Amino acid sequence: METKNVMIVGVGGQGSLLASKLLGKLLLDEGYDVKVSEVHGMSQRGGSVVTYVRFGDKVYSPVIDKGQADYIVSFELLEAARWLPYLKKDGQVVTNIQQIDPMPVITGAMEYPKDLVDKMKALGAKVDALDCLALAEQAGSAKAVNIVLMGRLSHYFDIPKDAWMKAMEQIVPAKFLEMNKKAFELGEKA
Amino acid sequence: MKELMLGNKAFARGLYEAGCSFVSSYPGTPSTEVTEEAAKYDEIYCEWAPNEKVAMEAAFGASLAGRRSFCGMKHVGLNVAADPLYTMSYTGVNGGVVICVADDAGMHSSQNEQDSRHHAIASKVPMLEPSDSAEALTFAKLAYEISEEYDTPVIMKMCTRVAHSQSVVETSERVLPERKAYEKNIPKYVMMPGNAIRRHPFVEDRMARLAAWAEKSEINRVESAAGSGKSPSGRKVGIITSSTSYQYVKEVFGNTVSVLKLGMVNPLPRDLILSFAKDNEVLIVVEELDPIIETHCKSLGLSVHGKDLLPICGEFSQNLIRECLASFVWGQSHEADRELTVSDQIPMRPPVMCAGCPHRGLFYTLSKQKCTVLGDIGCYTLGAVAPLSAIDMTLCMGASVSAIHGFNVASKEDEDKRVVAVIGDSTFMHSGMTGLANIAYNQSDSTVIILDNSITGMTGHQQNPTTGYNIKGDPAGKIDLEALCRSMGFERVRVVDPYDLKACEEAVKEEVAAKEPSVIISRRPCALLKYVKHNPPLTVNKDKCVGCKSCMKIGCPAISMKDGKAHIDTTLCVGCGVCQQLCPVGALEGCKKEEG
Numbered sequence: 116m117e118t119k120n121v122m123i124v125g126v127g128g129q130g131s132l133l134a135s136k137l138l139g140k141l142l143l144d145e146g147y148d149v150k151v152s153e154v155h156g157m158s159q160r161g162g163s164v165v166t167y168v169r170f171g172d173k174v175y176s177p178v179i180d181k182g183q184a185d186y187i188v189s190f191e192l193l194e195a196a197r198w199l200p201y202l203k204k205d206g207q208v209v210t211n212i213q214q215i216d217p218m219p220v221i222t223g224a225m226e227y228p229k230d231l232v233d234k235m236k237a238l239g240a241k242v243d244a245l246d247c248l249a250l251a252e253q254a255g256s257a258k259a260v261n262i263v264l265m266g267r268l269s270h271y272f273d274i275p276k277d278a279w280m281k282a283m284e285q286i287v288p289a290k291f292l293e294m295n296k297k298a299f300e301l302g303e304k305a
Numbered sequence: 306m307k308e309l310m311l312g313n314k315a316f317a318r319g320l321y322e323a324g325c326s327f328v329s330s331y332p333g334t335p336s337t338e339v340t341e342e343a344a345k346y347d348e349i350y351c352e353w354a355p356n357e358k359v360a361m362e363a364a365f366g367a368s369l370a371g372r373r374s375f376c377g378m379k380h381v382g383l384n385v386a387a388d389p390l391y392t393m394s395y396t397g398v399n400g401g402v403v404i405c406v407a408d409d410a411g412m413h414s415s416q417n418e419q420d421s422r423h424h425a426i427a428s429k430v431p432m433l434e435p436s437d438s439a440e441a442l443t444f445a446k447l448a449y450e451i452s453e454e455y456d457t458p459v460i461m462k463m464c465t466r467v468a469h470s471q472s473v474v475e476t477s478e479r480v481l482p483e484r485k486a487y488e489k490n491i492p493k494y495v496m497m498p499g500n501a502i503r504r505h506p507f508v509e510d511r512m513a514r515l516a517a518w519a520e521k522s523e524i525n526r527v528e529s530a531a532g533s534g535k536s537p538s539g540r541k542v543g544i545i546t547s548s549t550s551y552q553y554v555k556e557v558f559g560n561t562v563s564v565l566k567l568g569m570v571n572p573l574p575r576d577l578i579l580s581f582a583k584d585n586e587v588l589i590v591v592e593e594l595d596p597i598i599e600t601h602c603k604s605l606g607l608s609v610h611g612k613d614l615l616p617i618c619g620e621f622s623q624n625l626i627r628e629c630l631a632s633f634v635w636g637q638s639h640e641a642d643r644e645l646t647v648s649d650q651i652p653m654r655p656p657v658m659c660a661g662c663p664h665r666g667l668f669y670t671l672s673k674q675k676c677t678v679l680g681d682i683g684c685y686t687l688g689a690v691a692p693l694s695a696i697d698m699t700l701c702m703g704a705s706v707s708a709i710h711g712f713n714v715a716s717k718e719d720e721d722k723r724v725v726a727v728i729g730d731s732t733f734m735h736s737g738m739t740g741l742a743n744i745a746y747n748q749s750d751s752t753v754i755i756l757d758n759s760i761t762g763m764t765g766h767q768q769n770p771t772t773g774y775n776i777k778g779d780p781a782g783k784i785d786l787e788a789l790c791r792s793m794g795f796e797r798v799r800v801v802d803p804y805d806l807k808a809c810e811e812a813v814k815e816e817v818a819a820k821e822p823s824v825i826i827s828r829r830p831c832a833l834l835k836y837v838k839h840n841p842p843l844t845v846n847k848d849k850c851v852g853c854k855s856c857m858k859i860g861c862p863a864i865s866m867k868d869g870k871a872h873i874d875t876t877l878c879v880g881c882g883v884c885q886q887l888c889p890v891g892a893l894e895g896c897k898k899e900e901g
Contacts, residue, residue, distance in 0.1 A: 126654065139309045139471060149309055150437075151471040154413065161862055162656035175556040177437075177470035177549070180624035182642045197651045200644035217654035221865040222692060222857065228649035238645045257876075 116147075118171035120179045121268075124198045125190030126215050127164050133286065134188070134261040135166040141282035142170040145274055152177040163194060163217075186271065188264050190247075191215050196231045199240060208240055209267050211247035211260060243267065245305045254298035262287075262295045266302025276303075310474045312467040315438035316405060317342035318474070319445025324481040325349055325375050325403070327367035329360040331735065332764040333379030334414035335468040336407035340377045341767075344776045348479065353767055353776050356702070356735040357382035361389045361404065365458075368400040369494070371485035373449055377405035380421045381701065385736070390458065391428045395504040396494050397456035397511075399485050401449035407463040410593045411620035414763075416682065416699065418618065420594035425460050425571040429508050431515050432460040432571040433524070436551045438472040440524075444568065447524070455511050455518075462570065464593070466549040466620070516572040524568025527581060531560040534584075538636030543585030545578065545598055545609075549621070550591045556623045558634060573601045582607050589614065589630060593621050658687045660863040661832035661839065661879035663758050663803045667727075668695040669859045669883070670809040676723045676817070679712065681705040681737070683729040684762040684831075692860045696727075703728070703736030706753050710740065713749045723817045725825075726753045731761035731769040734784070744822045745793040752816045752823045755786060756803075758831040766834065790824045797823035804829060806886045832879055840880025841895060845871045849892035856884040856893060 121138065123131045132153065139151045147170040154164050167179045181200050189195035189210035202208065212232070219225040228234075232244045245267060251259040262283075269279055280296065287295045310318065316339045320328070328351040330340040344351035354360035360376040367374035378386060383406045393402070406424070409415040425432035433448055435441040441463070448459040492500045519525055536542040536558075546554050547567040554564060565581045567573070578601075582588055590599040590611035599611035614629050615621070624641070631639035658665055668688040671678050672695040680686060680696035681704060689696035698708065705726035716722055728737045733755050744751045761767040768774045773783035790798045797819055801812045809827070816823040830837050842863075852869040863877035864884055871892065885893045 127656070143307070143309050143473065148473060149471075151309065152466065153311075153469050153471075161654075161659065163654040174472075175552040176623045177466050177472065177552065178622055180622050181644055182624075193651065193654070196647045196649070197654075200646050202645055204642055216865055217652045218657055218690075218860070218862065219652040221862060222860070223866055225650065225652040228647070228651065231647065231649075234647045234649070235645070238647065240645050 116171050118169055118174050120184045120203070121168040121186045121188060122179055122184045122198060122201055123166040123168065123188045123190075124194045125164055126194065127161050129190045130258060130261040131164060131166050131190060134265055135168055137262075137265055137282055137286045138168045140286055141274065141279060142168070144282060145278060147171060148174045150174045150177045163197060165198065186268065188268055190260060190264065192231050192244075193217065193227065195242075196228065196235060199235060199238075202240055206241070207271055208235060208242045209264060209271075210242065210244050211264060212244050213246070213248045213260070245302070247302065250301040250305060251298055254301055255294040256291075259295055259298035262298040263302035263305075266299035267305060269299070269303055307473055307475055309471045310438045310442075311338060311471050312435070312438045312441045312463060312469065313338035314342040315441040315474045316445050316461065316463065317346075318476055319442040320375050320403070321346045321349060322442070322477055322479050323446040323449045324373055324479060325449070326372040326481070327364060327374040328352070328376070329354045329363040329367075329374075330377040331355070331357045331360050331382055332761055332767040333382050333407070334764055335409060335465045336377045336379045336382070336405055336463065337764045337767070338468070339405050340776070343375070348481075351776050353769060355770055357386040358388060361386040361393070364402055364404075365389060365393055368398045368402045370400070370487050372400040373482065374400060375403050375405070378407070379415065380406055380408045380419050381415065381417065382406070383421055383424050385702065387424060387428070390424065390430065392496050393458050394428045394430050394508055395496055395501055398452055398458060399487065401452035402458040403445060403448045403452060404458055404460045405463060406460055407465070407468050408594070409465050411465060413465050416701065418594065420597065421460075421462055422570055422597050423595070425462070426597070429512050430458055430460055430571070431455070431569065432462055433568055434462045434548045434570045435467055435568070436548050436566070437467060438470070439474045440568065441467065442474050442476070444524070451515075455515055457511060462548070464549055512572050516574065519569050519572055519574040520577050522569060525574055525577060526566050528560070528564045528566060530563045534563060536561050536634045538634060540586045541584070542587045542589065542634050543581055544589050544591055545581065545602065546591040547598070548593070550593055553621050553623045553626045554591050557626045557630070562634060567598065570598070573598060575605060578602060578607070579605060587633065589633065591615065591621070591626065591630075655690065656687060657690065657860065657862050658684065659832055660861055660877040661881040663827070663829035663832065664688060664756055665693075665859050665861065666803040666806055666883045667754065667756065667809055667827045668693045670806060670813055671695045671725060671727075674723055674810070674813055674817075676725050676813065677712075679705045679709045679724070679726045681726075681728040681732050683732050683756075685727060685729060685756050688727070690860065692858055702732055703740055706733075706737045706740030707743060709751045709753065710744050710747065710749045713751050724752070725813065725817065726751065727756055728753065729762065730755060730757040730759065730771045730786070731767070733786075734770045738789070741790065741824075742793060745795060748822065750820050750822065752813075752819075752825065754825045754827055757786060757826050757828040759828075760831050760834060762831050766831070786826055795822055795824050797821060798826070799824075800826045800828050802829055803827045804881050804883055806883065832881070840882070842875040842878035842880055843873050843882070843885065843893045844875075844895045845873055846892045846894050849890050851890055851892070853889065855887045855889060858887060859883055
């Protein structure tokens with residue numbers, strides 16, 4: 116199988132590490148070769164963060180380059196637009212519609228661009244946008260945005276739900292498991 | 306068992322399996338997790354040392370006592386530890402010594418982009434370079450074998466992409482070698498001239514034997530091209546590469562080219578490269594940063610491509626390799642797909658000081674006082690970012706304290722100068738103390754501000770000698786900063802709470818004006834520490850707010866303007882109250898002002 120590329124993008128501190136951990140576990144259990152590349156250090160301090168997940172028969176490079184992502188999973192709308200050049204032709208964006216103002220917007224130096232979902236679609240990108248924060252809160256915790264997104268992503272993967280649940284059981288602490296399963300389902304059915 | 310493992314964690318697993326018993330390191334991105342993961346094994350003694358030089362010397366001591374030891378650091382840390390390294394090359398080891406140095410091509414979290422292979426060459430120490438997690442694990446074990454067989458420390462060079470990528474590894478059990486007896490051996494371990502003169506030829510001979518090993522070792526391997534071996538351009542192309550560059554080359558060219566993959570980058574093989582050259586019509590060296598393998602190939606009389614096609618600055622990637630080499634390998638240039646880009650300008654999202662960061666109040670004060678601020682390495686470097694723009698200089702660990710002395714002596718006649726040095730608690734322990742000794746000794750009227758947030762912040766919360774806890778979180782010795790500064794002869798030592806702007810302003814004004822050396826300790830724990838209790842978030846009284854933007858001057862990510870009034874993001878605000886002290890109309894409400 117040709118290598119598939121998933122980019123998980125967001126703002127430092129949004130919980131993308133758990134999402135990539137879940138994906139990595141799932142894909143390894145499904146028998147793929149997997150590489151996951153993360154960002155540590157300075158850029159975690161509220162900056163724009165990206166995690167690369169690649170899987171296939173044999174994966175070489177740990178990173179995803181422009182024009183290569185089969186999926187961009189975004190925790191924040193502006194970040195989806197920022198990383199859009201990484202999307203492959205016919206790639207799929209799955210994004211939370213939550214907006215977090217970056218410093219140039221906070222200081223008033225720049226504006227948060229409007230209608231980003233429509234603009235991305237107008238370029239021909241396939242965009243699946245949903246209010247993950249609301250769904251996460253419905254599931255029981257605003258922190259479950261990552262699992263809502265994974266639930267949504269599962270739509271596009273040819274992997275049985277049982278396998279997702281099994282991976283989740285190994286990654287998520289037991290006391291949060293039920294809440295996260297609910298978050299996954301809310302994302303899946305949204 | 307097969308599992309997905311971070312490169313740094315796999316390295317730590319390799320240390321564990323190899324029977325490493327002693328680890329001493331100083332944190333630094335992207336090396337930190339090797340030591341943090343090693344500390345999770347009860348069988349390995351692990352510690353954070355005050356700096357890399359101390360760590361390496363401690364590891365040397367453990368080796369002398371007969372145990373396999375390790376120290377880890379980032380590329381610039383190896384500069385600090387260069388002194389012991391260059392002579393440990395002469396003494397050699399008793400128990401094996403492995404040193405991790407993690408380079409940061411692309412400077413994701415560093416102040417320069419140096420290539421650590423130069424240190425291996427200059428110190429005449431072997432260097433291995435893994436290209437993924439599986440190699441990080443197996444090379445760590447191999448490094449100990451080389452160390453003990455060839456009587457040398459061995460450096461393992463990581464890079465950001467290998468250190469911080471997870472790939473599949475297979476683990477095995479720990480094998481603890483018997484502790485080697487320590488035997489007094491003055492000619493080997495006492496490096497005074499008479500002995501060192503005799504050890505130098507040993508070093509040269511050792512490197513020659515290691516170069517012979519490099520010819521035969523399976524970690525330097527040729528992966529031949531499929532079929533005729535001719536690339537689509539009709540020529541036989543051979544690529545010499547290592548580390549993460551190997552992954553990019555395989556990604557782009559697969560088995561259409563022959564690859565010489567080098568796992569040992571110092572010393573480099575001679576005959577292996579010459580025979581690889583003979584089998585190919587075009588040779589390309591693909592290496593990040595400096596042309597070290599390329600220069601070696603040229604010294605063998607080979608005609609190779611390298612930095613004429615590939616950049617010397619920054620990281621590589623598969624696209625970059627494709628763009629730079631496609632016409633050589635394929636005989637035609639590569640047309641990239643059109644990228645999807647929204648027409649709006651996307652605002653940057655640079656890292657910022659967190660909401661409630663204790664550094665913010667102090668930097669606001671320095672900015673307001675128009676101080677010249679000589680900075681250091683840590684989260685507080687972000688004080689250079691607008692709107693605070695408070696930092697004038699950042700060079701290396703400890704430089705703030707040393708440089709302020711030179712700055713003040715050289716500009717003594719400037720009566721109205723307001724110069725301060727700022728340095729974090731961990732960085733002060735690392736290499737600020739010696740600079741402070743210089744101020745105490747040579748007596749310049751310098752003001753040093755120690756930003757004591759009671760943790761090593763930027764690298765992700767590591768303990769240090771001022772925190773009172775060790776790497777495992779257990780109680781440990783605790784150095785008293787005030788007592789330390791006083792004992793050096795500083796009579797002016799005062800502590801302020803950086804959340805209290807008035808106290809900060811008074812302290813800075815008075816100490817800068819004083820005609821003697823002084824230290825201000827700006828003390829409050831990092832807002833991200835789990836034990837720190839926060840106040841409830843503030844709210845904006847919209848009736849009172851006049852939209853003057855005074856609260857915006859501190860660059861807090863929790864504060865923005867909405868419809869002409871201040872707005873507080875309650876998911877970020879920790880109620881530190883610094884903005885409240887700036888509001889002229891008392892519109893920011895909700896939190897008890899803490900007593901300073």
